[in-house]
Amino acid sequence: MENLKNYLFELCSEYAPSGREELLVSLERLVRPMADKLYRDRAGNLIAVKYSKIPGAEKIMLDAHADEVGLVVTGIDERGFIHFANHAGIDDKILPASAVTVLASRPLHGVVATLPPHLLKDADSEKTIKSKDMVIDVGYDEKTVKELVRAGDFIALRSVCTDLQNRLVLGKSFDNRASCAVLVQVLAMLCSVRPRYDVYMVFSAAEEFGGYGAHTAAFEIAPDEALILDTTFAVSPYTDKSKGRELGGGCAVGISPILDTHMTEAVIGVARSHAIPYQTEVMSGKTGTDADNVTCARDGVPCALLSIPLRYMHSAGEIVSLSDMENTVRLILGYVEYRGGNRIE
């Protein structure tokens, strides 16, 4: 699985806030040679199909959302600075002095503007800065900015992927490119095994904006069951063990009233029989992932949820564990190979 990290870093070098998933061209490039069929649907989902060689095989949908959090341009002022709104899921506190990319008619470097400390009064630094009071500097005058940028253009956080200690990695949009990279790796490995399912990989759109992509994809594909991949909160200085999963402890198998009990038990069974590390994440209803939407597609789709633990979610400095990602790949492959077979035979 030596390519897994490369997949992740490549997928995170591009920007695709919810609604602009087509900008993730590296994903198409990686997946195209491996899939039996590849298409993008009306919602913006990228769907890769790998057929089973077994006639009458059931359909499994493997879903990972491809979009990321971002900002959206609301206006341009008389000095050429961009005013913006939160587009999905970013806390204002990470924004001051952040490097961003404005997805205008061509991608533009930008900086979220701040006043220098020399000019701040002591009282100023006690206050949080709200995104409505921030602006983005793209370094052009008003006329040029208005030629290049329009209200409605999206803005993404920018950062460079880096290795940390203990096989942890640091970067932006690991929520949910970590899962996308896992699916690319699964697809690469499916080429050398005989899946017992027809596998429909959905790199879904707009999860960070309510998850309509996964919902419409589930309607079109009409899968017999679905495995949803996302990220979840890892233990950090800000998230204690009661709320977070251990980074490096394996992927978190979701347990929740909305998720299918039999599938979840089967996933845990595969993990145990293959000695794949895992942990559980218990939720009391909705999961805050695509599983909530896929479950109620058509006459219902049984879902299980696998989440990769992640620190500092929705910032340009997210952390995941490569070993958690590898174990997620093993778990999915195990499920697709064995569980499907057991049910059909």
Next chain:
Amino acid sequence: MNKLLSYYTSLFGTSGSEGDVRRAILNEISPYAKTKVDKLGNIIAFKKGRYEPPATVMISAHMDEVGMILTSVTEDGYIRFDTVGGIDPRTLCGKHVAIGRRKIPGVIGQAAPHLMKKSEKDSVKKTDELYIDIGARDKEDALQYVQPGDVIGFRSDYAEFGDGLVRAKALDDRAGCQILTNLIKKDLPFDTYFAFTVMEEIGCIGAGCAAFEIKPDYSIVVEGTTAADISDNKDKTSVCRVGAGPVISFMDGSTIYDRDFIKLACEAARERGIRYQMKQAVAGGNDSGRIQRTASGASALAVSVAVRYLHTVTGVASLADIDDTERLVYAVLNKMLNV
């Protein structure tokens, strides 16, 4: 691309740990000037000119940048730190850093917004509520990589963007270091001293010692200074503007500059057709404050590059301003020979 600026800003040089920057500068300038490193770590360079000097002139820029220092490691292996130099803690969340001599990468973490209470969303995180994560398993593991006292620098990629602008960390004052380096490589009108100083950001520590050694009659400090020309700042002064040329200071928090020297600099700029601007606020301070009152004193001039978002990981300056600042200092030297 301005390769030297890209190189200089890529180096880590939190105040007191300027070694990497010093080595890089010495490599660049040694073929062109007689150099030495003093006890504090300042580089003092002497460059022969065409003529005898009219007076002793010292041109300086500081090598250090604002950053952080590791104060302790928690049982869980997270790093506590304090800021070195003037940093607004509100600009820290989510930023990438490098720690110690080995440049161990890390990130200043922050809670996921999903899990924040309303009160948490509205409150400012102070430096002592922030942690750096290097991916250590626990304290013991972390201490293999880092230790208390390690300095911490921001990591960022250098980018030229917009209308001839550059975005980088540490433009204050690697822009000055780059300008001095270019000047040293030039044919100068008279013998000139250059000083690349240490520890400006924690109180202009190095410059005084360099000035004591050189004992200049005239001091020219080449700096990065605060530009507040951003749009939500209509009510306050913009201090200076990016893209409007080198900034000449008449007064700041630590220095009242020499009026005749300022006049000479403005005349030199006009004669050479170099755009310049006067700093429109009495704010901040730089090495001039120290140099002006060292030994028997020096006439002080500060020529600066306007930098937006100073003291953050994403400073912004104009490449033309940087070139023009170099041209202006060169013009000042030439004009000094004629007076």
